[in-house]
Amino acid sequence: MMQGRRRSKEELDAQVRIRRIDATASVANTLIRFAGLGFVALCAWRSIAALAGQKTLASIGITLLGKVYVSEAAAWLLAVGSVGYGVVQRQLRRREIARFAPLVRDRERAIDPKRTSSQLTDRGDTKPGDQV
Amino acid sequence: MTTQVALTALWTSVSLMGLWILFFWFYRDYRVDLFRQRMFALRDELFELGRSGEIAFHHQAYGLLRTTINGYIRFAHRLSFLSVILVLRDSKALMATMPAAPLARLPEALQTVDPAARAKLGNIVGRMHFMVLDQLILTSATMWAVLVPVGLLLLSRAIGTRALAFVRRQRIWRVIRAHTIEPMDAMARAVGAEA
Numbered sequence: 001m002m003q004g005r006r007r008s009k010e011e012l013d014a015q016v017r018i019r020r021i022d023a024t025a026s027v028a029n030t031l032i033r034f035a036g037l038g039f040v041a042l043c044a045w046r047s048i049a050a051l052a053g054q055k056t057l058a059s060i061g062i063t064l065l066g067k068v069y070v071s072e073a074a075a076w077l078l079a080v081g082s083v084g085y086g087v088v089q090r091q092l093r094r095r096e097i098a099r100f101a102p103l104v105r106d107r108e109r110a111i112d113p114k115r116t117s118s119q120l121t122d123r124g125d126t127k128p129g130d131q132v
Numbered sequence: 133m134t135t136q137v138a139l140t141a142l143w144t145s146v147s148l149m150g151l152w153i154l155f156f157w158f159y160r161d162y163r164v165d166l167f168r169q170r171m172f173a174l175r176d177e178l179f180e181l182g183r184s185g186e187i188a189f190h191h192q193a194y195g196l197l198r199t200t201i202n203g204y205i206r207f208a209h210r211l212s213f214l215s216v217i218l219v220l221r222d223s224k225a226l227m228a229t230m231p232a233a234p235l236a237r238l239p240e241a242l243q244t245v246d247p248a249a250r251a252k253l254g255n256i257v258g259r260m261h262f263m264v265l266d267q268l269i270l271t272s273a274t275m276w277a278v279l280v281p282v283g284l285l286l287l288s289r290a291i292g293t294r295a296l297a298f299v300r301r302q303r304i305w306r307v308i309r310a311h312t313i314e315p316m317d318a319m320a321r322a323v324g325a326e327a
Contacts, residue, residue: 010229014229021215021219037156040152044141048142086162108179112182119202131209
């Protein structure tokens with residue numbers, strides 16, 4: 001809607017403010033994500049460290065796998081399988097979006113030539129320039 | 133720390149890492165897709181209003197609402213509880229720098245539409261805001277940890293007696309009563325009789 005015309009100073013100021021807020025939130029959210037993951041990884045590392053001197057890394061692996069019961073293995077398989085199923089379904093959905101999006105776009109453009117877009121890619125992904 | 137405890141801690145940490153990745157990557161991506169899908173459905177509804185002639189495509193209210201929905205779709209991946217807090221903190225300055233046109237406010241633009249179309253547009257705006265709120269709550273770990281249990285508590289209070297009355301009418305109630313409530317009641321009576 002705003003493309004093709006010069007932006008006023010107020011608009012540019014507003015854009016800068018929004019970008020700044022966006023960047024701050026994005027950095028903070030990324031920090032939270034990785035800090036949490038790092039903390040849990042540290043816990044895993046400390047539990048391995050607690051075994052230091054008692055066992056070798058190879059024997060930890062063998063003991064760990066040796067302690068896995070069938071029920072636990074089934075639960076892990078279910079979890080990994082469910083995530084895999086979700087990922088494959090998502091890819092399928094993306095392909096379907098890519099197939100139908102141009103049809104919808106062309107139909108709407110025929111009725112409303114000044115139709116504005118969400119700027120997503122044809123597969124429904126975030127536009128590369130919009131990713132932080 | 134014994135070997136058994138250390139191994140249990142290790143397994144727990146690995147599972148927690150998996151859950152963390154599931155929530156902050158997979159689940160969040162899914163929610164972004166879901167949010168976009170819902171917003172696209174709203175935009176289609178808006179487009180139908182334009183196509184049926186209830187509002188002109190060039191009307192300011194139509195343009196503003198479509199642009200707003202487009203903005204939510206485009207930046208759905210950046211919508212977070214934290215970004216909203218930052219926007220609210222900075223809202224005065226932000227609104228002051230917003231130009232009068234063409235990013236004018238939507239409520240004023242809606243007043244210039246005929247009442248029948250205004251009601252439909254208002255409905256779309258309301259659902260759009262509800263979806264944003266839903267997205268903010270269900271993608272925030274803090275909100276999950278705080279608001280969802282509070283919400284469940286309020287819900288259980290609101291429908292608790294009705295749900296209990298419903299369960300009491302079911303056959304399974306006898307089994308539940310015999311194995312949980314009656315032993316507890318009996319124990320309470322025994323303790324009460326001691327005094």
